[in-house]
Amino acid sequence: SxxxxxxxxxxxxxxxxxxxxxxxxxxxxxxxxxxxxxxxxxxxxxxxxxxxxxxxxxxIPARESLGSVLMLNCDYAEAERVFRVGLDKNPRSGRSLFGLMESLKAQGKNYDAQLVQKEFEVAWKNADIQLKQVEDLL
Structure with missing residues (x-):
């Protein structure tokens, strides 16, 4: 109704x-x-x-899916922004950290990506699935 x-x-x-x-x-x-x-x-x-x-x-946060599709569309800077907003709303989200890490790598921001990777590893240490590519966020 x-x-x-x-x-x-x-x-x-x-x-x-x-x-x-x-x-x-x-x-x-x-x-x-x-x-x-x-x-x-x-x-x-x-x-x-x-x-x-x-x-x-x-x-499933729609923002994670949006960031993933932006990555698939090679819009890495916008994907970075989307994942950062996602982390503002859901701090330490392993899925958003993974997306942010991948968007930073795609832009050649390797130092920042390494810092985020450390956060991701802490957030994801007890996960029962592995994230290997941004499509895993869909």
Whole structure:
């Protein structure tokens, strides 16, 4: 129903994020990175608009997916900015640290990438999966 809720958020607000992420994944599967980026930017805006809850209303930060697709589009500086904002919102996120590290490497910022890699290794030391490429953030 229109008034249904999902924890502290309306179901519609959470499902809006899901729909935009799905649209982005479909666009990406078709090779349309530009449209995927547009959908993910809207998903980030929708995610930023929902109320904070533990666990979060939408469990995979759209910002991580946006950063990943920006990397695939060779927009490394913008990906760096997106991952840094993600870390402002979710400090020590291993996934955002990985994306930031990869974006720094891609820009030749090797010293900064090494510093972030140390943070990533601490954050990810007990993880049960390995992140090997930015596509793993999708």
């Amino acid at each position: 229109a008034g249904a809720t999902w924890d502290l958020n309306s179901a519609n607000s959470v499902l809006k994020i899901a729909g935009l992420v799905l649209d982005a994944r479909i666009a990406l599967a078709k090779g349309d990175k530009k449209s995927a980026i547009g959908f993910l930017k809207k998903a980030v805006e929708a995610e930023d608009a929902i109320n904070y809850a533990e666990p979060p209303g939408w469990y």
